[in-house]
Amino acid sequence: MADDNSSTSKYNIATELVFIDSEAVKDNYNAASVPIYQTATFKQREADGSGGEYDYSRSGNPTRTAVEAHLAKIMKAERAFVVSTGMTALDVILRLVKTGQEIITGDDLYGGTNRLLTYVSQYNGVKVHNVDTTDVVQIEQRLDPVKTRLVLLESPTNPLIKIADVRRVADRVHQLCPSALVVVDNTMMSPYLQNTLDMGVDIEYHSGTKYLSGHHDLMAGVIGCRSAQVAEQLYFVINSNGSGLGAFDCWLLLRGVKTLAIRMEKQQSNAILIADFLEAQGFRVHYPGLQSHPRYELHKSLASGPGAVLSFETGDVALSERIVEAARLWSISVSFGCVNSLISMPCKMSHSSIPAEVRKQRQLPEDLIRLCVGIEHVDDLIGDLTNALQKAGVQVKH
Ligand SMILES: Cc1ncc(COP(=O)(O)O)c(C=O)c1O
Numbered sequence: 196m197a198d199d200n201s202s203t204s205k206y207n208i209a210t211e212l213v214f215i216d217s218e219a220v221k222d223n224y225n226a227a228s229v230p231i232y233q234t235a236t237f238k239q240r241e242a243d244g245s246g247g248e249y250d251y252s253r254s255g256n257p258t259r260t261a262v263e264a265h266l267a268k269i270m271k272a273e274r275a276f277v278v279s280t281g282m283t284a285l286d287v288i289l290r291l292v293k294t295g296q297e298i299i300t301g302d303d304l305y306g307g308t309n310r311l312l313t314y315v316s317q318y319n320g321v322k323v324h325n326v327d328t329t330d331v332v333q334i335e336q337r338l339d340p341v342k343t344r345l346v347l348l349e350s351p352t353n354p355l356i357k358i359a360d361v362r363r364v365a366d367r368v369h370q371l372c373p374s375a376l377v378v379v380d381n382t383m384m385s386p387y388l389q390n391t392l393d394m395g396v397d398i399e400y401h402s403g404t405k406y407l408s409g410h411h412d413l414m415a416g417v418i419g420c421r422s423a424q425v426a427e428q429l430y431f432v433i434n435s436n437g438s439g440l441g442a443f444d445c446w447l448l449l450r451g452v453k454t455l456a457i458r459m460e461k462q463q464s465n466a467i468l469i470a471d472f473l474e475a476q477g478f479r480v481h482y483p484g485l486q487s488h489p490r491y492e493l494h495k496s497l498a499s500g501p502g503a504v505l506s507f508e509t510g511d512v513a514l515s516e517r518i519v520e521a522a523r524l525w526s527i528s529v530s531f532g533c534v535n536s537l538i539s540m541p542c543k544m545s546h547s548s549i550p551a552e553v554r555k556q557r558q559l560p561e562d563l564i565r566l567c568v569g570i571e572h573v574d575d576l577i578g579d580l581t582n583a584l585q586k587a588g589v590q591v592k593h
């Protein structure tokens with residue numbers, strides 16, 4: 196794809212997150228907080244269809260325009276869109292794939308992503324190849340200059356926190372398969388820690404339900420793209436299927452995005468200490484902030500930090516269950532990116548829609564515990580984990 200991404204950022208990202216460009220929404224009263232345009236339709240002056248910028252909220256809404264313009268700036272995208280959920284974002288992107296075309300993706304993926312890809316392969320005649328995306332050669336082997344339409348990566352992956360060489364994958368795919376689009380689900384890093392459009396990726400998307408909003412009080416999906424042409428195609432789908440985010444959720448998302456930097460910094464600094472604590476207990480910990488992570492250096496070259504999601508193996512499913520259920524501060528919940536800390540067992544929760552035999556074949560450990568670290572005081576988080584481990588029967592090393 197042509198490199199037509201034009202960066203408009205002038206400040207550090209922490210500043211850009213808070214600074215809302217008032218040019219994006221022409222508000223008559225100069226409101227300091229972008230107004231919520233809670234309206235389905237817009238009155239027109241003329242009957243000939245030549246009217247204003249907005250006619251109907253499915254097609255466009257000023258509150259949505261404001262958050263989309265802000266996110267395009269943050270993601271360094273030619274254009275950004277906000278839709279009803281992260282899965283909707285993927286669904287909109289998948290409309291670019293026609294019957295007979297192919298998708299290459301990972302063998303460690305969020306369960307809902309795997310479910311939607313399975314659906315398109317079963318009902319839409321699209322072939323989906325699941326490979327180890329940490330190995331560029333495996334991707335190259337599946338590339339077909341005629342058939343491959345999308346190469347879809349998570350990095351880090353959910354839940355095994357595997358790292359793909361995003362830059363190299365984008366380079367090789369564009370060299371070998373110029374009509375294919377490289378798509379990255381960047382939910383786990385957020386645009387604060389990782390910018391994949393800058394690495395040559397064509398489309399970056401997020402579950403805005405997670406870090407971008409940060410409080411688990413809304414669901415949203417965010418799509419950013421580098422090319423105006425791809426953006427037009429995506430807009431066509433969003434307008435056609437009515438998946439654009441409602442005004443109130445747009446407002447909540449814009450409100451949440453402003454604090455992304457301080458939330459992520461705190462969540463990440465807590466996560467680093469918690470990963471160290473768990474590793475010191477002898478668990479196998481998956482976290483790119485640990486030097487033991489096989490892609491520690493690569494991740495450092497791609498992102499400005501390791502983030503705040505980690506997973507660890509105990510070696511025993513029943514022990515993992517006891518640990519999870521004994522935690523008090525860590526609530527047993529799916530999702531991540533919220534200011535509160537969460538604990539879960541992916542195989543029984545977020546990834547349970549992946550059939551057991553597929554989980555086994557892809558070596559997803561059934562005993563895996565995933566931690567999504569929040570902004571609480573780290574001593575309390577480690578204290579609560581210590582209690583949970585002890586209650587579950589683990590000898591905690593001090
Ligand atoms: C990595 C990742 N991508 C996408 C999604 C889908 O987002 P949503 O729940 O907002 O549809 C999730 C979780 O749900 C996720 O963990």
Ligand SMILES: N[C@@H](CCSC[C@H](N)C(=O)O)C(=O)O
Nearest residue numbers: 305307353529530531544545
């Ligand atoms: N029941 C839901 C599970 C959502 S998991 C949410 C999140 N992505 C996570 O990884 O925790 C479903 O079936 O999708």
